[in-house]
Amino acid sequence: MTPRLHPREEERLRELRRYNILDTERERDFDDLVEIASQICEVPVSVVNFIDEGRQWFKAEVGLGVRSTPIETSLCGHVILEGDFVEIPDTLKDERMADNPLCTEEPGFRFYAGAVLRTEKGLPLGTLCVLDHKPRTLTPHQRRVLEVLSKHVMRELELRLALAQEQTLRREVDHRVKNSLASIGALLSMKAQRATDEAVQTALEDASIRIRSLSSLHAELHDLAQGERVELRSLFERIERDLRQLLPDGIRLVIEVGNDRVSPSLANALLLIVNEFVSNSVKHGLQDRSGSIAIAIRAGDDGWSIACSDDGSATSADAERAALAKGLGTRVIQSLASSFGVAPDWSANGSGMHLRIDAAA
Structure with missing residues (x-):
């Protein structure tokens, strides 16, 4: 059975794309989580997956060997329409999965348990789930571990999103400050050219040089990634151009x-x-x-x-x-x-x- 679409599917997909996690490289932070889930739950397969339009994409996996599968065969596509935690002791006794080739063909997935990855808005993005080739159930401790690990996945996603937003805001502020400094420097230079008093002209030129040079430094820092060092040649090429104009x-x-x-x-x-x-x-x-x-x-x-x-x-x-x-x-x-x-x-x-x-x- 093909999973139904979420009632707020368009909003859910927009929220998923906001995290910029789809089609990224494998990362140790997520690989460690699925390895822990697999070991604690004593299952051969564990994944962190996201339900995208037309596909199920895996950020991390143990025992699966692929990065995506069609939505038509997605077990998690059904699960995200339900509560925060879903356990299916025998998939062939579940009408949603009884005709799924991932479950019916050898070696099929006969057991499924997943904790939903849910945003602060309550929208499900995917799951952290474990699978086995034989029917079974989890212990209360194993269920709790899956729930805790799923929350850890969402905290990691939220942290990355917050950092990305902070960097975007910082760059926007830097850009405006850089432009403001350049404008002030140019204005002072114009005022200096029009000044009739030599002392006033000298003071305005002096201030213009300082501000235009600071603008050049700000422009150089604006282009840097966090923690990167400043390339002196690039910086002083800007400085030299500005000073020559003044x-x-x-x-x-x-x-x-x-x-x-x-x-x-x-x-x-x-x-x-x-x-x-x-x-x-x-x-x-x-x-x-x-x-x-x-x-x-x-x-x-x-x-x-x-x-x-x-x-x-x-x-x-x-x-x-x-x-x-x-x-x-x-x-x-x-x-x-x-x-x-x-x-x-x-x-x-x-x-x-x-x-x-x-x-x-």
């Missing part, structure tokens, strides 16, 4: 960086150091709006380093002031270096400012 036409910027991957916290620190050095160079060392700024970044198993220099007019006295962290930008760099247990090294001789930070692993 710097005066006469200032040349070159950032050299390898394919190293670092933690988001180190990537953020390196970005801020570059921001502050470039900003200080434009404001103080390259006041005639011409010259060059060079950045070299290296990161590896033995640690990381960053070297920044410009060919402006900084003197040894300027380097001493930078080392004392008198200005906002140099205080930021000092704080960032200190957070990694190192100190920035400033130097100048009238032909430009130089900054180097070395950190051992």
Whole structure:
């Protein structure tokens, strides 16, 4: 007998697809559950299955050897229309299964017991079930084990769904924040171009550089999977493009960086150091709006380093002031270096400012 459709079949199928479990690879988490069910219930076959449209699909199985069967021969297709737990001591004495070839042909399934996998909405997705080739019954302890294991399956599915929803929400928020930062940076840049007061123009350009660079970092982090490390070359290619748009036409910027991957916290620190050095160079060392700024970044198993220099007019006295962290930008760099247990090294001789930070692993 072919199983009847659930009274809320369309809604049930939508709910099943919401979990994104169909046609996924086998996983140890589920394989362990069917192995435990098979051993505790002392049966040769145990499965975690989901009733899809036109088929019964197995996420995990012991003793079956297939991943799906047609809905016409599905025992569980009948079971999901009933209560939370169904036991059939002899399938050939059950009118729903007495003509099922899975039961009538040798070696047929003569015993069935299944705990329904039910969502919080009360909709059945499938079962965790055990089967035997001979009629029998389960003990109360064995029934209880099946019920507990079925709840564990649903908890695993609900947890995965919640994590997927959280990641989707986080990415949506990240996307909006990234766009907002980019918009604010562009707006500040436009305001700077229209400002008539030089001090106001410099302040707006400085803020624009900071925000646009943070937007670039946010964009890079947005593309990362959870726990993944930041690729420095990709990040600083974005940073270099943004900074070049904001710097005066006469200032040349070159950032050299390898394919190293670092933690988001180190990537953020390196970005801020570059921001502050470039900003200080434009404001103080390259006041005639011409010259060059060079950045070299290296990161590896033995640690990381960053070297920044410009060919402006900084003197040894300027380097001493930078080392004392008198200005906002140099205080930021000092704080960032200190957070990694190192100190920035400033130097100048009238032909430009130089900054180097070395950190051992």
